[in-house]
Amino acid sequence: MSIRADWKCCETEFASALIDADSPCPAGLVAWNGSDPGKRFAIYLNNVVSSLIDALADTFPVTRELVGNEFFRAMARVFIVKFPPRSPVLAEYGDGFPAFVEDFQPARGIPYLADVARLEKLYLNAYHAADALPLDDSAFQAALARADALPSARIRLHPSAGILRSSHAVFSLWAAHQGALDLGSVDPYQAEDVLVVRPQWEVLVLPLRPGAGRFIESLYSGLPLGESNLAAIKEQPEFDLVATLADIIRTGVAVDFDFDEEIPA
Amino acid sequence: MNLSSLAEANPAGVPPPFRCLPTRVGVGLKPEHYAAVLATRPRLAFFEIHAENYLGAGGPPHRYLSRIREDYPLSVHGVGLSIGSEEGIDEVHLDRLASLLRRYQPESFSEHLAWSTHGGAFFNDLLPLPYTQETLDRVCAHIDLIQDRLQRRMLLENPSTYVEFAQSSLSEPEFISAVLKRTGCGLLLDVNNAFVSCTNHHRDPHAYLDTLPLSQVEEIHLAGFFEDSDAAGAPLLIDAHGSAVAPAVWELYAYVLARTGPVATLIEWDNDIPAFGRLVEEAGRAETCLLAAAEAVA
Secondary structure (H helix, E strand, O other), X not given: OOOOOOHHHHHHHHHHHHHXXXXXXXXXXXXXXXXXXXXXXXXXXXXXXXXXXXXXXXXOHHHHHHHOHHHHHHHXXXXXXXXXXXXXXXXXXOOXXXXXXXXXXXXXXXXXXXXXXXXXXXHHHHHHOOOOOOOOHHHHHHHHOXXXXXXXOXXXXXXXXXXXXEOOOHHHHHHHHOOOOOHHHOOOOOOEEEEEEOOOOOOEEEEOOOOHHHHHHHHHOOOOHHHHHHHHHHHOOOOOXXXXXXXXXXXXXXXXXXXXXHOOO | OOHHHHHHHHHHHOOOOOOOOOOOEEEEOOHHHHHHHHHHOOOOOOEEEEHHHHOOOOOHHHHHHHHHHHHOOEEEEOOOOOOOOOOOOOHHHHHXXXXXXXXHOOOEXXXXXXXXXXXXXXXXXXXXXXXXXXXXXXXXXXXXXXXXXXXXXXXXXXXXXXXXXXXXXXXXXXXXXXXXXXHXXXXXEEHXXXXXXXXXXXXXXXXXXXXXXXXXXXXXXXXXXXXXXXXXXXXXXXXXXXXXXXXXXXXXXXXXXXXXXXXXXXXXXXXOOOOHHHHHHHHHHHHHHHHHHHHHHO
């Protein structure tokens, strides 16, 4: 057996064999009884791959249900080999998974799969996002009463808020897998916009009325209320601003109003 | 008003009520048990968390941990610093750990004698390193950096391993003793890891323990292992943390306590997580061993 005196080479060899199952067992490993160290090394290989697959399965449970456990684990394994985590904080792992799923040839038959994964990543991000108190009802009403200043005001959204605008029924598919809807009644090719937010301690996943996705997206990018309203109407003529503002109050997605004059020059 | 600043104000603003872990029994804190802990306020001496599960900005993990930390001593146990890695310590990760420790002011911080990152990739496992003069220098330099940045002493945990390296020139106890001597860090003795590694490498666990600096043990870990076999059919134990503590490990635990006196002890059960009551029952068994050790000392 060749013995590496240089651990630098050995660590590199050890690391590449962990990710690539076809790599040979690293040189320089020994067992007390002279048995093949490959069987022992395989424990590390298995720990690494299966724990990372488990982490993805925890983050993307509906994605997994949609394709079945075996398919999901095989797909996740390919992702892990291509894109191993870059940080020890596994709650942050998987940002690239939805885009990977979108391009994953064997999953092409389920065109909505990537957006379901996007929704699940938004859910996890909301769970761990910074906390903030939603704007309370009276503060909201007081802000809305300033009719002249309102069009140029900006609404600051909760740090946990995320929007997904999908050409598929991503909310209905997700809700059906929570037992909230009958999966048989879902037309997956119906476009849906979804808001994910954690105003307090529960993550909310909310379907949005027509145009509200564009409206909130516009607020999110920092545009004022008036401009956001026009953008929503342009996209969806029947956009209902009053109802959408009521939704925003009810769900706690707004944390503050910024009026122009409050911004220091 | 920001909820996270409220949550931070309490632990950071009030001086920590305990300076080290009590020499009694604690358990690993699992999200599955948050509600049971708050509802039952069990008579446990402390809780231990994996640091990497609490590095998000906010949300339920911090909310529960803040509430539990108000009433219990806390141990923060890192699993991602990769102390053995040739690539050096990830300073971004170290800074995140530092702010977690500032926020919760735990009684103890510990990490592993292992590596888990290479080429910027994180492997989510505690990987083995050869024991040589070169790796000794590296591990000591990394622990010096960590203790300096965190402004506190850390405990180093002995690993469970499945392979050994032909190039190793020091035994594991020699390596650990040298690290403790050079860096001043303490020892987190994982008795299950000691049993697993000694079985896997055909060594006498009592002799292994006798050559460790047991006077510097500040915390003990107990957990369950899974039994497999190597290519020649010899027993190969896997540190699985998914079952009760094995009889042989209880025996070794008593052997250690007879030499150290009572030491803060943790029951780790991270996979196939049992009902909270079952975990408390396992902690009770360790408590009985600790009381016997305390009486023997008296």
